Amino acid sequence: MIQNLKVSLYSRKDIIAPTRTVNIWEWLLHKNEYTPIVEKLRNTSNDKERKHLKNSLPAITVSGIFSKRRADCMISPSNLICIDIDGKDNPSVLDMEVLKARLAKLSYVMYCGLSASGKGVFCIIQYDDFGKHKLHFNALQQEFKEMGIIIDSSCSDICRLRFYSYDEHPYVNWNAEVYTHILEKSNTTHLKSKEVTPKNNSGWQTSNETSRTFSIEESLLQSSNLDFTSATPLSKTQEMERLLNLVIERKIDITPIYNDWIKIGLVIKNLFGEKGLDLFLKVSSFYPDYSQEETESKYLELNEKRYRVNTQSLFDIAAKYGIYR
Structure with a gap:
C-alpha cells in the first residue's frame, strides 16, 4: 500500500476548485481543527x-487529485474508492462499531471508520483500475447487497466528496488486497476478475477476464457475521x-399514477411525519x-390523520414495478 497518497481538499462542499492537496492518511488518522465540529455534530x-x-x-475527493470537481478534470488518480454505509439505509444494523469490526474481515477493506454524524461508516478500498471506477463500484454494491448491506449509490461518482470525519478507533489494514472485481450494471449475478489466482479464504473461483457465478466470502455470510437481515x-x-431505499437505489419510478403517488406520500407521512x-x-x-x-408542497398538505392508508398498499405499489420487501 502506498502511504503517501495525495487527494484534493475542498474547503466547502459547494466549491468547484480544490483548495490544496493532502495526504489521505493524515486526513483520516490525525485530529485537526475540525475534530471538535465532528464531536459537536x-x-x-x-x-x-x-x-x-x-x-x-x-471534504476530499478520495479517488484522486482534480483541477475541478469533475470526472474529466482528474490530474492524478489515487486508485481508491470510498463507499458509504448510512444507518438510514440499513435499519437492521443497530451498532456501527459492530459493523465496523465485521467489515474488517473483508481482505480488501483498507480503512473503515465512523462517518461525521457517527450514524454510518465509510470504507476506503484500493482498486485495480481507476478507468473502471463505476464497474468496480457496481461489483462492490452487489457484494455488499448480498451481505444484507446497502451502500450509497452516489459513491459511483469518481469525484464524489468525502466530508472530514474522525474516528478514535478506526480499522486500518496496511496490507489490504487490491480490489479487482468489476460488474456490468446489466449483469447482477456475475462478476469479472483479472486475477488468475483464487483469493485466500474465499469461496471464489476466478479466471482471466471470464464471468463466474457470484459467491460472497462464505464465512462472512454466517448470521454471526454480516447477515444482518436475518439476524x-x-x-x-x-x-x-x-x-x-431499494426504490431509490434502483432509481425506479413508482409514482407515475397520481393516486399511487398520494398513497405513497400518505404512508411515508403516517410513519415518519415531517421528517x-x-x-x-x-x-x-x-x-x-x-x-x-410541487412534491414538497403536496407532501406538506397531505393530512395523514384524515386519510389513513394501510402500509401494505406501498408494498403492493412497489410490487407492480418488480420491487418486493
Whole structure:
C-alpha cells in the first residue's frame, strides 16, 4: 500500500476548485481543527444544527487529485474508492462499531471508520483500475447487497466528496488486497476478475477476464457475521424504509399514477411525519416531470390523520414495478 497518497481538499462542499492537496492518511488518522465540529455534530439532535455543522466541514475527493470537481478534470488518480454505509439505509444494523469490526474481515477493506454524524461508516478500498471506477463500484454494491448491506449509490461518482470525519478507533489494514472485481450494471449475478489466482479464504473461483457465478466470502455470510437481515427482525417502519431505499437505489419510478403517488406520500407521512419529506422527495424524483417544489408542497398538505392508508398498499405499489420487501 502506498502511504503517501495525495487527494484534493475542498474547503466547502459547494466549491468547484480544490483548495490544496493532502495526504489521505493524515486526513483520516490525525485530529485537526475540525475534530471538535465532528464531536459537536455527533452530540446534537437538532436536525438544522446538524446540517449546518456538517456543511461547515471540508471534504476530499478520495479517488484522486482534480483541477475541478469533475470526472474529466482528474490530474492524478489515487486508485481508491470510498463507499458509504448510512444507518438510514440499513435499519437492521443497530451498532456501527459492530459493523465496523465485521467489515474488517473483508481482505480488501483498507480503512473503515465512523462517518461525521457517527450514524454510518465509510470504507476506503484500493482498486485495480481507476478507468473502471463505476464497474468496480457496481461489483462492490452487489457484494455488499448480498451481505444484507446497502451502500450509497452516489459513491459511483469518481469525484464524489468525502466530508472530514474522525474516528478514535478506526480499522486500518496496511496490507489490504487490491480490489479487482468489476460488474456490468446489466449483469447482477456475475462478476469479472483479472486475477488468475483464487483469493485466500474465499469461496471464489476466478479466471482471466471470464464471468463466474457470484459467491460472497462464505464465512462472512454466517448470521454471526454480516447477515444482518436475518439476524434482526425489522419493524414495520424499518421494512418500509428498506423498501423505499431499494426504490431509490434502483432509481425506479413508482409514482407515475397520481393516486399511487398520494398513497405513497400518505404512508411515508403516517410513519415518519415531517421528517419523511426527504424520503418522499427522493422516491418522487424519478418521475420524468418531477418538480421538487410541487412534491414538497403536496407532501406538506397531505393530512395523514384524515386519510389513513394501510402500509401494505406501498408494498403492493412497489410490487407492480418488480420491487418486493
